[in-house]
Amino acid sequence: MAEEKADATTRAADRVLDLLRVVCESSDGIRLADAAKATELSASTALRLLRTLEAKGFVTRREEKGEYRPGFRMVQLGVSALSHESLVETCRPIMRDVVASTGESCYLSIRADAETGLYLAIEEGTQSVRHINWVGRRFPLAGAASGEVLRNEIPANEYAMESNFVEEDVTAIAAPVVIGGAVVASLSVVAPSYRTNKTTAKLHGEALVRAAASLNS
Incomplete structure (x- = not known):
């Protein structure tokens, strides 16, 4: 028995x-x-x-x-398996590529729990006015560009954009980093809204998608 x-x-x-x-x-x-x-x-x-x-x-x-x-539990397991350090190390070169293409600060974020995400690392932009202070900060997934990505709402070859959500007068554009079929992180450009028009947003989004695609597997 x-x-x-x-x-x-x-x-x-x-x-x-x-x-x-x-x-x-x-x-x-x-x-x-x-x-x-x-x-x-x-x-x-x-x-x-x-x-x-x-x-x-x-x-x-x-x-x-x-x-x-x-789901987010699988993503958490994947990130734990990679470890935060190795994930940042893996993504750092493509974050630099994004900064070289856009001139704007590039963030790597992960899902912290069912409702929030966490900004894990930054590669600072080259503009005199640039974003530098979100590392270690949590943000609500609902309504944020990286939140849409981390909630599996954005296909691997597309990007999300939100303005004035996490911070006033700031626009964020984000694309998914996919490993093993799961979205393990969000790669995003964060810039002042006055510098982000329709044309630059498209260019930044395409740069993020290209960068993430070099890791997606």
């Missing part, structure tokens, strides 16, 4: 891990039917397990498309 119980527990764990793998390997999200097919589970079993994973924060579901993507 004990052996049968152990076997059942192992099978359940295998199913959950298979689902997590499939979700994480799908960079654009995966629908229930496709996840069930890829893991050879019935749709009802896959749905039950995905709902459990969603409740625990390991996956998230985009309502408008019905797609499942890695």
